[in-house]
Amino acid sequence: MTKLIAIDPGHGSDTYPPNKGVPGMAEHSFNAAVAHYVKPLLESSGFQTMYTQTPNASERPLRQRTEDANHRRADLFCSIHADANANSSVRGHWAFYWHTSELGKRLADVWSHYLSRETGTHHRGNVGSKPNHWTNFHVLRETRMPAVLMEHGFMTNPQDLARLKSDPFRRQSAVALAKAICDFYGVPYKGEEGKRYMEVQSRVLRKKFEEVINDGANRGLIGKSIPDQYEEGKLPVDDAIAAVAAIVTAKPGSTIPHAHKSAVKKAVASGVTNGERMNEPATRAQVMTFLDRTGQL
Structure with missing residues (x-):
């Protein structure tokens, strides 16, 4: 059976300011980029994927994100983040998993191995999250599948920040995550082989599709990069479907209770x-x- 991977780009485009970022970089910009890059890599290797929230869009509540993953019976939950610390000398990557989850720990360890190998960054060690502790993260506590919260570096460290802002590092981070998941399940990593892009043949339908995604981006329902990717011929089919679904489900409808x-x-x-x-x-x-x-x- 094909495995379903829940990709959770941490936070949202509306969370910085006031927090979840540093001058020069909103955390979500990193999280969203890695989420966007890793999705087609996983799909090319035979996995199904789902976003818990649309990259580069307003944040969805944590409860909705974990409930969606649980409802769809995702096999893994990968929460993508960048860290911060009051001490600017603190640097490196680390991951968190629920303390009773052996599979979560194994995924965290495999991911750390591949991120170090792909990027050469310092590994701080992984941590088991526990109740009544600062590591009691909702996405690890409330998910019913192996889940890992991945911190790729510290925005508050100058060296880490330079990497986090770098597109090559973001792409390398996506490759590391995809390779880790392939290793976790014992399947070959295929890169971007077989990737399909959105292409609308009908001139009339193409114009309508462009109007819909441009309007959705202007209203903040989908990421502003979606129309640009489509125009460049680089919008994956699954991303196009997810974008249209986000726009359609946001419209006023008959689901409002009569009262x-x-x-x-x-x-x-x-x-x-x-x-x-x-x-x-x-x-x-x-x-x-x-x-x-x-x-x-």
């Missing part, structure tokens, strides 16, 4: 909301905006 439809209709008409994502939690920033639009601030 709330009247209020939603009034809110849309008065400009409080555009009617999208009605069944998703609101961020603090969105709540402040709603209050401002209704004259409560």
Whole structure:
């Protein structure tokens, strides 16, 4: 049976500022790039993949991300991150796994081996996450499959930061992760062989597709790199499908409970909301905006 790998690009494009980054680099920019690069590498080697959240888009709540992976019965959960520390001399990569998961520990160790081999970066050692400890990470505690949270380096260390901002390092990190997963399952790594890109033959449908993804990118529903990749002929088919799905599911629809439809209709008409994502939690920033639009601030 084909294995399903859950790719979790840590945080979202709306998390820096105020945190999850340093001057000169938002953490998510690194996480999203590695997630984007590793997906086709895994698929070419015979794996199925899923994003827990769209790269370069607003952050989804942790609970939704782990529930999605659990619901789809993913076989592995890989959370991609870059680290930070008050001490700027702290550097190197390390990984976290749930302390009772032998398979999680094995994946963390295999990943560390390949990242060191591909990039030459310092390995700090891997850590078993535990309850009532600072390592009690949601994505490791609440997932039902082997899960690893991977910290590729410290944004607060000048040498590590230079690497994290480098596109070659991001690509090498993706290769290391893909090779680690292939090694974990004992399958050959095939690189980008067999990769399929999105190509719409019909002129009418092509124009419509371009309108949809450009509109989705402008509204922040998908990453702004998606239209550029398509224009360059480098948008993988699966990424195109995921982008359209993200746009379609964000539209106002009939899934709003009947008891709330009247209020939603009034809110849309008065400009409080555009009617999208009605069944998703609101961020603090969105709540402040709603209050401002209704004259409560």
